Amino acid sequence: MTGGPERAFVVGVDSGGSGLRIALAEAGSGTGSGAGAGVDEGGTGPAAGADAVRVAVLETVVSRGPVRTGPGGIDAGQFLDLVLPAVAAMTGRAGGGRIVAVAVGAAGMATLGDRLRAELPDAFAAAWGTRRLALAADAVTAYAGALGQRPGVVVAGGTGLIALGTDLSGWRRADGWGHLLGDCGSGAWIGRAGLEAALRAHDGRRGGSAALLARAEARFGPVAGLPGALYPRTDRPAVLASFTPDVAACAAAGDPVAAGILELAARHIAEAATAAAGSGGAGAGGAVADGTEVAFTGGLFRLGEPLLGPLRAELAALLPGVRQVPAGGDPLAGAVTIAAALGGGSLRLPEDVRLLQLTR
Structure with missing residues (x-):
């Protein structure tokens, strides 16, 4: 037996x-x-x-x-x-x-x-x-x-970013188009915006950040050599995203340029969630039901309050009836x-x- x-x-x-x-x-x-x-x-x-x-x-x-x-x-x-x-x-x-x-x-x-x-x-x-x-x-x-297997919306954010929603009858996708065409608000997007602000400070152009310039040179060396070092690489999105913690650190320390980058990232993320929920996007299915669950998953959302604070505000403005839940x-x-x-x-x-x- x-x-x-x-x-x-x-x-x-x-x-x-x-x-x-x-x-x-x-x-x-x-x-x-x-x-x-x-x-x-x-x-x-x-x-x-x-x-x-x-x-x-x-x-x-x-x-x-x-x-x-x-x-x-x-x-x-x-x-x-x-x-x-x-x-x-x-x-x-x-x-x-x-x-x-x-x-x-x-x-x-x-x-x-x-x-x-x-x-x-x-x-x-x-x-x-x-x-x-x-x-x-x-x-x-x-x-x-x-x-x-519950209906709702999930935004997955790391180097890239994509939002996915379902009512269990079909899927709604927003963004996830890669670092050249989209992934707005992602780690690569934030890192690129931070490096642009560093280069603006290097050039003396408006919109630059001395704090981000110092961080960029500490991480990558002289920024004048950054384009030549970055463009040939096949892992450009990951390299760009590696600067995201520096942007968050500068924002937490009070740098207004870095804070503005994360506020704009939060707006992009909330817009992707809104589109995936079926409200405000191409092919949207109408208003979002009160109580719809939204979860955020991935390393991007471990940046803390410099990103999460603006994200909560943007989400409340765009999707006031939804309920944010932990992944x-x-x-x-x-x-x-x-x-x-x-x-x-x-x-x-x-x-x-x-x-x-x-x-x-």
């Missing part, structure tokens, strides 16, 4: 510019409408909401670097070379069991994910015997991590939440050809 039914697991994957994170979790149950906080790290802590999917994360593995991107998009072969052995090792350490569902959130999934969409379903079916697979843009896993979890928690709901047949987030594709 065996000691009981075979254990069931789900796998969540978060693939981004800084690396690959893979989580093995116990398959949960419930309606799956709760927040990402229902993902219990190490099997401890309460699930979020009375009807949340309760998922115990058993182990997380982090890769040393990001998955390569080439002319064909995200490299599915390298992705599988990283994920399959890691999951096999984690499952073995957990005592064995079967994988019932997988969710992959990847930066660039919408435009660079063709190879993942073509190769992952068959590869996971061959390795684990499951075709329950969700392939999501990282904005969707950020949403699921922050709000779970329940990060994008990896969102991937696990989606996998658990998919495995239990309770996934409520809407399918979308570019944002969330499902196989069952």
